[in-house]
Amino acid sequence: MQIAELDGLAVHYRDEGDPKGPPVVFANSLGTDLRLWDKVMPLLPQGLRYIRYDKRGHGLTEGTPQPYSMGTLVRDAEQLMDHLGVKEALFVGLSIGGMIGQGLAVKRMDLVRSLVISNSGMKIGVPSMWQDRIDAVNASGIESLADAVMERWFSKSFRATPELTAWRNMLVRQTADGYAGCSAAISGTDFYTPTSGLRLPVLGIAGTEDGSTPPDLVRETVDLVPGSKFALIRGAGHLPCVEKPEEYARILTDFIKETGHA
Numbered sequence: 001m002q003i004a005e006l007d008g009l010a011v012h013y014r015d016e017g018d019p020k021g022p023p024v025v026f027a028n029s030l031g032t033d034l035r036l037w038d039k040v041m042p043l044l045p046q047g048l049r050y051i052r053y054d055k056r057g058h059g060l061t062e063g064t065p066q067p068y069s070m071g072t073l074v075r076d077a078e079q080l081m082d083h084l085g086v087k088e089a090l091f092v093g094l095s096i097g098g099m100i101g102q103g104l105a106v107k108r109m110d111l112v113r114s115l116v117i118s119n120s121g122m123k124i125g126v127p128s129m130w131q132d133r134i135d136a137v138n139a140s141g142i143e144s145l146a147d148a149v150m151e152r153w154f155s156k157s158f159r160a161t162p163e164l165t166a167w168r169n170m171l172v173r174q175t176a177d178g179y180a181g182c183s184a185a186i187s188g189t190d191f192y193t194p195t196s197g198l199r200l201p202v203l204g205i206a207g208t209e210d211g212s213t214p215p216d217l218v219r220e221t222v223d224l225v226p227g228s229k230f231a232l233i234r235g236a237g238h239l240p241c242v243e244k245p246e247e248y249a250r251i252l253t254d255f256i257k258e259t260g261h262a
């Protein structure tokens, strides 16, 4: 097991692939841990270094009391990369992970060479919606949200498979502080201006059935950066790396090659 002690916080991560290869760093969505990338990982090109981690209060990473700020979550990613000696990475962030990627790219140009904004946006939802979720989690636990979350995460056909139970379990086993803390961070984030100033290769990935960050939001976000690319995965919800791993890996691999990151 790989744990980094960052400012007193025990952060669980996985550092795989070629330790000397160009680095790729993955950041997960709200309510998921680093297993989010399990299906995609073996389909990606060899010769690169692949790092993924559990956000604060998620997976095996330690939690702290809610609320969190986006600045704190960006700092966690920054500290992990500094700890591992990683620079000029391709940063792949899904949902809140895509927000962390935008914030990190603005703050530390030396760390982020190129960016994938997957199923994410410069702003996600509205504060009242996030406050309702925070209140529900604190009053009744994540379980009380789980059915509605599954409808946003996955297409109808995927929800009919036995795998759904495993992903639902992943969601409900996160800590209330982690889930509500990260919800507060999303609620307080609007990256329209900072993301508009980014000048680096950017790829947006969206799923046609995404009930959280619809394709138009992803497209509008990546369109803020000149020269950005956009890929739409048909039949997938908010987590296309789970529903359509082959297509997701092919899109990432093409971007890796196009940007000369291999």
Ligand SMILES: O=C(O)CC1=CCC(=O)O1
Pocket (backbone or CB within 6 Å): 028, 029, 030, 031, 094, 095, 096, 097, 124, 149, 152, 186, 211, 212, 238
């Ligand atoms: O709506 C959801 O639960 C999915 C989601 C929104 C932001 C994020 O990271 O995940």
